[in-house]
Amino acid sequence: MSTRFDAETLANIPDHRGHFGHYGGRFVSETLMSSLLELERHYEKLRIDPKFQEEFDADLADYVGRPSPLYFAERLTKQVGGAKIYLKREDLNHTGAHKVNNTIGQALLAKYLGKPRIIAETGAGQHGVATATVAARLGLKCVVYMGEEDVHRQSLNVYRMKLLGAEVRPVTSGTKTLKDAMNEALRDWVTYVDDTFYIIGTVAGPHPYPKLVREFQSIIGREARLQCMEKEGRLPDALVACVGGGSNAIGLFYPFIADEQIKMYGVEAGGLGLETGQHAAPLCAGRPGVLHGNRTYLMEDENGQISATHSISAGLDYPGVGPEHAWLKDIKRADYVAATDEEALRAFHTLTRVEGIMPALESSHAVAYAMKLAKTMDKDQIIIVNLSGRGDKDIHTVAKLDGIEI
Amino acid sequence: MSRIKQCLETLKANNKTALIPYVTAGDPAPQHTVAIMHALVESGADIIELGVPFSDPMADGPVIQLACERALEHGTSLRMVLGMVEEFRKTNTETPVVLMGYLNPVEAMGVHPFTDAAKAAGVDGVLLVDLPPEEADMAAPHLKRAGLDVIFLIAPTTTEDRIAAAAKFGSGYLYYVSLKGVTGSNALDIDDVEKHVNAIKALTDMPVGVGFGIKDAATAKAVSAVSDGVIVGSALVNTIATNAENPEQMRAKVKELLSSMRAAMDE
Numbered sequence: 001m002s003t004r005f006d007a008e009t010l011a012n013i014p015d016h017r018g019h020f021g022h023y024g025g026r027f028v029s030e031t032l033m034s035s036l037l038e039l040e041r042h043y044e045k046l047r048i049d050p051k052f053q054e055e056f057d058a059d060l061a062d063y064v065g066r067p068s069p070l071y072f073a074e075r076l077t078k079q080v081g082g083a084k085i086y087l088k089r090e091d092l093n094h095t096g097a098h099k100v101n102n103t104i105g106q107a108l109l110a111k112y113l114g115k116p117r118i119i120a121e122t123g124a125g126q127h128g129v130a131t132a133t134v135a136a137r138l139g140l141k142c143v144v145y146m147g148e149e150d151v152h153r154q155s156l157n158v159y160r161m162k163l164l165g166a167e168v169r170p171v172t173s174g175t176k177t178l179k180d181a182m183n184e185a186l187r188d189w190v191t192y193v194d195d196t197f198y199i200i201g202t203v204a205g206p207h208p209y210p211k212l213v214r215e216f217q218s219i220i221g222r223e224a225r226l227q228c229m230e231k232e233g234r235l236p237d238a239l240v241a242c243v244g245g246g247s248n249a250i251g252l253f254y255p256f257i258a259d260e261q262i263k264m265y266g267v268e269a270g271g272l273g274l275e276t277g278q279h280a281a282p283l284c285a286g287r288p289g290v291l292h293g294n295r296t297y298l299m300e301d302e303n304g305q306i307s308a309t310h311s312i313s314a315g316l317d318y319p320g321v322g323p324e325h326a327w328l329k330d331i332k333r334a335d336y337v338a339a340t341d342e343e344a345l346r347a348f349h350t351l352t353r354v355e356g357i358m359p360a361l362e363s364s365h366a367v368a369y370a371m372k373l374a375k376t377m378d379k380d381q382i383i384i385v386n387l388s389g390r391g392d393k394d395i396h397t398v399a400k401l402d403g404i405e406i
Numbered sequence: 407m408s409r410i411k412q413c414l415e416t417l418k419a420n421n422k423t424a425l426i427p428y429v430t431a432g433d434p435a436p437q438h439t440v441a442i443m444h445a446l447v448e449s450g451a452d453i454i455e456l457g458v459p460f461s462d463p464m465a466d467g468p469v470i471q472l473a474c475e476r477a478l479e480h481g482t483s484l485r486m487v488l489g490m491v492e493e494f495r496k497t498n499t500e501t502p503v504v505l506m507g508y509l510n511p512v513e514a515m516g517v518h519p520f521t522d523a524a525k526a527a528g529v530d531g532v533l534l535v536d537l538p539p540e541e542a543d544m545a546a547p548h549l550k551r552a553g554l555d556v557i558f559l560i561a562p563t564t565t566e567d568r569i570a571a572a573a574k575f576g577s578g579y580l581y582y583v584s585l586k587g588v589t590g591s592n593a594l595d596i597d598d599v600e601k602h603v604n605a606i607k608a609l610t611d612m613p614v615g616v617g618f619g620i621k622d623a624a625t626a627k628a629v630s631a632v633s634d635g636v637i638v639g640s641a642l643v644n645t646i647a648t649n650a651e652n653p654e655q656m657r658a659k660v661k662e663l664l665s666s667m668r669a670a671m672d673e
Contacts, residue, residue, distance in 0.1 A: 017540060027509060027536045029465035030572075031583055034563035173471050174461060183464045190465070191587035193563070290509045290536065291462060303483040304514025305461040 004331075005258040013327070018207020018294075021330060023323035026206045028293045031190045040208040042113055047215065052112065059104045060219060063137070064094045066101075068220075070227035070384070075354045076371070083237065083377035085370055087357070087387040088224050090248065097360065097389030098220060098248040099130035103199055105216035107134035110197035117141040117196045121185040123150055123178035123244070124315030124362065125157025126389055127201030132166035142166040145184040147177035150314045157393055175308045178244075178318045182292055202245025203322030206293030210322050217251025224384050225255055232382055238263040238373060241386035242365040243336065244280065244316035246325045248388035253334060263335065266325060267369040269311035270338030280309035282321050283329050283336035296323045312341035312397065313361035315389075343368040345401060348391060360389030361397065409502040409530045410555050410578040413452055414613045414634060423630035425450050425668055426615055428506060428639035430457035430473035431490055432482025434650035440493045442646070445657040447501050450668030455533070455637065458487050458507030465535045467588040469640040472647065484511045484520070488527040495528035504531035504557060504578075509545075517545045521552045531555035531578045539571040546575045559583055562602055566609060573610035579635060580606060584618045589640050594619035600632040623670035630671040638667060 018024045026036060046052040060066040068089045077085045090098035103120075110118050118140050122128030128144040135142035144161055148170040151158055161168050174180035182205075189198040203210045203217070221239075228236050239256060241249035243266035253264045271279030279285065282297040289298040291306060299307040299319040311317045328334040339347070344361055347368035352358045359367055363386070370385040377383070391398075399406050407415075417424050427446045431439050443454055459477035463470060484507075491503050505524065512520050512534065524532065532554055537545060539558060546556045555578030560569055562585065572580060584599050603614050615635030620626055626636050645663055649656035 025541050026538065027541055028538065029535050029561075030538055030559040030564055030568075031465065031561040031586065033538055033568065034561065034565065173468070174475070179462060183462050186464045187467070187588045193586060289513055292464070293536070298510070300510065300514060302514065303485075304511035305478060306510070 003258045003260050010257060014207060014211055018211065020323045020327035022288070023295050023326040024207060024210055025295050026293060027290045027295065028206045029190070032186070032206070035189065035193045036206055036208070043109060043208055043212050046109065046112055052108065056105055056108055059108070060101065064100050064104060065092065066219065067223045068092050070224055070231065072231070073355050076351065077374070079354055080371050080374045082374035082379065083381040083383045085374055086228070086236070086382065086384045088220060088252065088384055090220060090386060090388045091357070091359065091363070091390035095130045095133050096392065097126040097130065098217065098251060099127045099201060100133065101219055101251065102201065102213050102216040102247060103127070103130040103134045105212070106197070106199040107138055107140065110140060111138055113197060115195055115197035117192065118199050119143045119145065119185050119188050119196055120199045120201060121145045121178065121181035122201065123147070123181070123317055124313060125150065125154040125161070125393065126315055128166070128168070129157050129160050129164070131199050132161040132164035135166060136164045143188065144168050145171050145181040145188070147175070147181050148172050149176040150178065153314050153397065154393060156396070177309070178314070179306065179320070202247040203250045203324060204245045204292060204294055204296065204320055210294065210324055213247050214250045214254055214324065217247050218254045220248065220251035220386065221253060221255035224252060228382065228384065235259060235262060236382040236384045237377065238265065238383045240265045240267060240366050240370040240373065240383060242267045242316060242362050242388060243283065243321060243325060244269065244318050244362065245320070246322035248386050250322060250324055252384070252386045257333060260333070264333065265369060265373065266334055266336045267365045268336060268338045269313060269316035269365060270340040270343070271310040273340055274338055278310040279338065280311040280317050280319065281338045282319060283325060284338045288326065291320050294323045296320050296326045297329070312344060313365070313394070315360070315362040316365065337369055339365040339368040345398065347371060348398060352391070357387070358391035359387055360391050361394045363388045408553065408555055408578065410453060410504070413502050414579060417452060418634070423633065423671055424452040424615065424635035425664070425671060426453045426455055426635050426637040427451050427642055427664055428455040428457055428637060429642055429646065430459055430470060430477055431487040432459055432477030432480055433473040433643065433646060434476050435480045436482050436486055436490070438653055439490045441657060442660060443494050444498065445661050446664060447498060449661040449664035451501065451664065453502045453504060453635070455504045455506045455639070456487065456491065458484055458505055458511055460508040460511060463508065465588055467640060469643050469647070470589050473643045484515055488523050488529070491529050492527040502530040503528065504533055505529055506533040507535065509534045509537050512545070517548055521549055521554065524554060525552050529554065531557050533557040533581060535559065539568065539575045542575050550577060557581055560606055562586060562598070569606055569609050573612055576612065579613040579615050580610070581637065582606060582614050582616045582633070584616050589618060594625055596628045596632065599629060603633050623666040626667035627670035627673065636667070636671060
């Protein structure tokens, strides 16, 4: 099988400047530069340090509960009537989402770097909870920035973080959502850079974040490969994952990039429909620009001001996307599509009723597209859907949309 | 010779330090900006830094973030800001104007069209906060070829090799950020500023302006003694915000603050 992606090519993505083709890089104020360079220096050393890797692997096994199963959704497959649908069960991780793979890794970095305080931004609250969790475990001080609007939408996760000992700071600037929380976290970091480690929750941000978050999340795809070989004796035909910032998707995709026969689909939040402008789908409907330290696809107006986004799921409500996805789109290695609020909600109900698995609204976008895709494929083909998180946190949102008072 | 270079050399010859106020264009509304710029010049400004509003000003504190939000509510775009500079140039061809902002609005317009339009409007320099020297190869050379100065930031944590890179890619002056944090932060340590400015000057002949944390006549005076330029932003933007209802009073208060700084610096 010939491929554009030999080992050497892949090893140089991103290059030493953090560029994925035209995307990525390090577009930050000089005040942050030294911290990024320091982080990169330490991380490049630690990623090949056996002791660090051992500790990371042990944490993933005993604290997160990995490997997560690859589950054959038999009744869903039957109902759809096409390709076999497998679910990679990241919802079964400690804290209920894929986010913890990354926070465990970055908290270890913080520990090795001797930083007593960690900060994070969060949208849905999943990354905030996963950060507060590892902070509690390692005895680190933790501050989580969260858009005021998300604080209201995700009150349960806010309380969870507080129980874990984190301080949640509502962000009232701009659109009061994830992008503004990220601005505020960057401001904090630049002020308290000496004792603070910033745990970014997705594969976006300035280099080396997209690379190191990818590395911590790639466990998803590595496991899925082995598990698929074990269960089916071959690799899958298609991968499907939701894309907000894109960390669960990169986690699944990355170990399969060289296998060009395997199709990869990133599902963005189509909100009320791409034609309405009320969505969070920069890859489907945005254009390249620079935000939060990297060049990537953005939702912006003609003057380069970042647009407000809309999605039923707070975790996808982000106007940018990881630079590696921007690159994969441009070189046509992955396809990026959108599922609307309504489609996601339907998929949430379907999976809950048919399989007894309640997906996060974020992951429901992937399930929605996978059902469409499976219909167009043969019965002997295989789709792996990344079920990136569980739906408990979204029950209030779903109930409200269904007109039910809880 | 660029207007910025000319201005700074003349000041140096007269043993004076440059006073460089920053205001956000379009704040509190676009029709006020040109009048505010003239008020700044009348109060002793040598160079004006005109902020281009951006929806996500990550390196700025709440004062300038809110100024950006007010300006954007009135639809202030990069093109409108260039129009303001053009308007200002009708009656002032002396005072250098530096556009300070973030990369994305410039990229949205396109680096080449922006360069031409900025040059035509009478802009002298560009400071893009989120464009460090290692990413500057796409924009800085083009801006410089067009005769626009490209101003880079230097932080307390910036290493010698990076200072050298900023001096190499940059022109006009270097902007030393006097403290960790965002614009509008507190607590300026003047000895520390002096030490850093001297370290920068040991590596380059370029003038060094100092910003972040200068909010009154006393800090302006102290900083002017150890640098080539005193950059004042949040304190002015705050003054504009608290007097936004009454434009005449707003300009009077702006003049009062800036004149007091000028007087203290010239003592």
